Amino acid sequence: MRRINFARIAVNLVLAAALPVLAGAQQMESHEGKWTGHADAGRQLYYRYCWGCHGARGNGDGENAPYLNILPRNFVAATFKCRSTPTGTLPSDQDLFNTLGRGINFTNMPNWSALTDQQRADLVAFIKTFSPRWKTEKPGDPIQIPPEPALTVASIKHGGELFQKLECWKCHGQEGRGDGPSASTLTDSNDQPIRPYNFTSDNRSKCGRTNQDIYKIFMTGLDGTPMPSFADVVKPEDAWDLVHFLRTLQYNNKSPELTLWLSTKEGAEIVNAKKVENTYTGSGVKP
Amino acid sequence: MSMKHVIMAGLVTLTASAVALAGPAGGTVSGKVTYEGTPAKMKSIDMSKEPSCAKMYTTPPLVETVVTGSGNSLQDVVVYISAGIPDDAAPSNAAVFTQKGCRYIPHVLAFQVNQEIKIVNEDQTSHNIHPLPKLNREWNKSQPPGTPPISEKYDKAEFIPVKCNVHPWMHGNFAVMKNSHYTITGDGGAFSLANLPPGKYTVTAWQESYGDQSQEVTISGSETKTVNFVFKAKPY
Numbered sequence: 001m002r003r004i005n006f007a008r009i010a011v012n013l014v015l016a017a018a019l020p021v022l023a024g025a026q027q028m029e030s031h032e033g034k035w036t037g038h039a040d041a042g043r044q045l046y047y048r049y050c051w052g053c054h055g056a057r058g059n060g061d062g063e064n065a066p067y068l069n070i071l072p073r074n075f076v077a078a079t080f081k082c083r084s085t086p087t088g089t090l091p092s093d094q095d096l097f098n099t100l101g102r103g104i105n106f107t108n109m110p111n112w113s114a115l116t117d118q119q120r121a122d123l124v125a126f127i128k129t130f131s132p133r134w135k136t137e138k139p140g141d142p143i144q145i146p147p148e149p150a151l152t153v154a155s156i157k158h159g160g161e162l163f164q165k166l167e168c169w170k171c172h173g174q175e176g177r178g179d180g181p182s183a184s185t186l187t188d189s190n191d192q193p194i195r196p197y198n199f200t201s202d203n204r205s206k207c208g209r210t211n212q213d214i215y216k217i218f219m220t221g222l223d224g225t226p227m228p229s230f231a232d233v234v235k236p237e238d239a240w241d242l243v244h245f246l247r248t249l250q251y252n253n254k255s256p257e258l259t260l261w262l263s264t265k266e267g268a269e270i271v272n273a274k275k276v277e278n279t280y281t282g283s284g285v286k287p
Numbered sequence: 288m289s290m291k292h293v294i295m296a297g298l299v300t301l302t303a304s305a306v307a308l309a310g311p312a313g314g315t316v317s318g319k320v321t322y323e324g325t326p327a328k329m330k331s332i333d334m335s336k337e338p339s340c341a342k343m344y345t346t347p348p349l350v351e352t353v354v355t356g357s358g359n360s361l362q363d364v365v366v367y368i369s370a371g372i373p374d375d376a377a378p379s380n381a382a383v384f385t386q387k388g389c390r391y392i393p394h395v396l397a398f399q400v401n402q403e404i405k406i407v408n409e410d411q412t413s414h415n416i417h418p419l420p421k422l423n424r425e426w427n428k429s430q431p432p433g434t435p436p437i438s439e440k441y442d443k444a445e446f447i448p449v450k451c452n453v454h455p456w457m458h459g460n461f462a463v464m465k466n467s468h469y470t471i472t473g474d475g476g477a478f479s480l481a482n483l484p485p486g487k488y489t490v491t492a493w494q495e496s497y498g499d500q501s502q503e504v505t506i507s508g509s510e511t512k513t514v515n516f517v518f519k520a521k522p523y
Contacts, residue, residue: 077421077425079424079425087426087427087428088424088425088426088427089424133424137424165431166413166429166431167412167413167431167453170413170453171452171453181336182336182452182453182454182455185455186452186455187452187455189419189425221426221427221428223425223426223427224425225427226415226417226427226452226453227427228415228416228417228427228428228429228452229426229427229428229429230429231428232428232429232430232434232435232437233429233430233431233434
C-alpha cells in the first residue's frame with residue numbers, strides 16, 4: 001500500500017501559492033506562433049511536473065537533482081543550451097517551447113509531448129518569471145539560417161576541412177566519438193564533468209534530429225557547456241558544408257549525406273575503417 | 288538664530304571652500320599588499336596536450352592562482368575604491384586580453400562597466416573564450432588562430448573567472464569596475480590610487496584565491512594616505 005506523504009503535499013501547496021510573488025510576475029506571457037501562454041496557468045503545471053528536478057525556486061536544485069548527470073537547468077541564471085539566438089542572449093519563447101516538446105536528447109529532460117501546446121506555452125511564460133533578465137533584456141535576434149544548399153561530395157569534403165581547421169576534433173575526436181585530447185577534462189558551467197557529443201551514437205543531436213538543429217548548435221553555442229559559438233568565424237554557406245560533413249560522422253544513421261559519402265571511394269574507406277560496435281560513451285575500442 | 292546654527296553655518300562654509308580650493312590633483316591612497324603564512328606552492332602547467340604552446344616554454348610555466356614576490360608581496364591583486372565615489376562613464380579605449388602561449392595575458396584584466404574589451408588570439412591553436420559570470424550574461428565563443436579580435440563588454444560590476452574549455456589549465460579573471468579608481472598590483476605588491484577628491488572612501492583589495500578585504504580611508508586634500516593589506520595565505 002502506498003503511503004501518502006502529506007507533508008510533501010502540504011509543502012507543495014504552500015510553495016505553489018507562495019512562489020513567486022513578484023508584482024507583475026503572474027502577468028508574464030509567452031508567444032509561440034498561434035499560442036499565447038500565461039504564467040499563472042503555467043505555475044500550477046510547474047509545481048506538478050517540473051519542480052522535482054528544477055526545484056521550488058527554479059534554480060535547478062530539485063530533489064531529483066543530486067542523482068542527475070547533467071544538472072537540471074537553472075532558470076534563475078537564465079543560461080540556456082538549445083536556442084536559435086546568439087550566445088549570451090536569452091532564447092526566444094519558441095526555443096523554450098520547442099525544448100519542452102522535444103526534451104533535451106542525451107539528458108534527463110524528457111519530451112513533454114504528454115502536455116498540450118497550450119500547457120507548454122503556459123509553462124514557458126512561467127519559466128520566464130524566475131529570472132529578472134526577462135524583464136530587462138529582450139531575447140536575442142534569432143540567427144538567419146539560409147536555405148540548405150544542394151548536397152554534394154565537395155560540400156562534405158569542405159566540411160571535413162573545416163572540422164580540422166576549427167579544431168573540433170580537440171574535443172570531439174577525429175572520428176567524432178567524443179574522445180578528443182581535451183574531452184576528459186571538460187567541465188560545464190556547474191563545474192560538473194561533461195562529455196562532448198559522440199556523433200556515432202545515433203541520428204540525434206542534443207537539440208533535435210534535423211540538419212537545422214545541428215546548424216544552430218555550432219552557430220549559437222550550447223550556453224552553459226564547453227560548446228562555444230562559431231558564429232563569428234564560420235560563414236553561413238561554410239556552416240552548411242560542416243553540417244553535411246558532421247552527418248557522415250553519424251555512421252550509425254543512414255542519412256542522405258552518409259549514403260552519398262559511402263558512394264565515393266574515399267568516403268567508403270574512411271567509414272568502413274571506423275565500423276565497430278556502437279560505443280555510447282565514446283571509448284571506441286576497435287576489435 | 289542660535290549659537291549652534293552659527294557654528295554649523297560656519298563649518299559648512301569652511302568645508303565648501305575647502306572642497307572648492309582642493310586642487311584637481313586630489314589625494315592619493317597607496318600601500319602594499321602582502322601575505323602572512325605559507326602560500327600553496329604553484330604547480331607547473333603540463334601543456335603536452337598542446338605541442339604548439341608547449342614548445343614556447345623552456346621551463347613549463349606555473350599556475351597563476353597566487354603569484355608572490357619579494358617581501359611576501361602579492362601580485363595580481365585588484366585594489367579599487369568600492370564606496371564613496373560616484374560611478375564613472377566608460378572610457379573609449381578598449382582593454383586588451385591576449386591568449387598567448389596558451390595562457391591569458393594579463394592574468395587579471397580590470398576594466399570598467401560598459402568599456403569595450405578586445406580579446407586576441409596570438410597562438411597557433413584555437414581557443415574558446417568562456418567567461419563564467421554570475422551577474423552578467425554567460426557567453427562562449429570560439430576563436431581560431433588568425434581570426435579578428437572578439438569585442439565584448441559587461442554591464443554589471445563583477446569579478447568573472449575566464450577559462451578555455453579546450454585547454455583546461457588556462458585560467459584568468461575579468462574585474463569589471465564601477466569607477467576609474469582601480470589598479471592591479473605588480474611585482475612587489477605596491478599600489479597607488481591617485482586623483483581622489485576629499486571624502487571618505489572604502490578601499491578594497493581582491494585576490495582570486497584569498498577573497499577580499501576592505502579598509503576605510505579619508506582624504507581631506509592632496510595628501511597621500513597609506514593603506515596596507517595583509518592576506519592570510521591558504522596552504523592549498
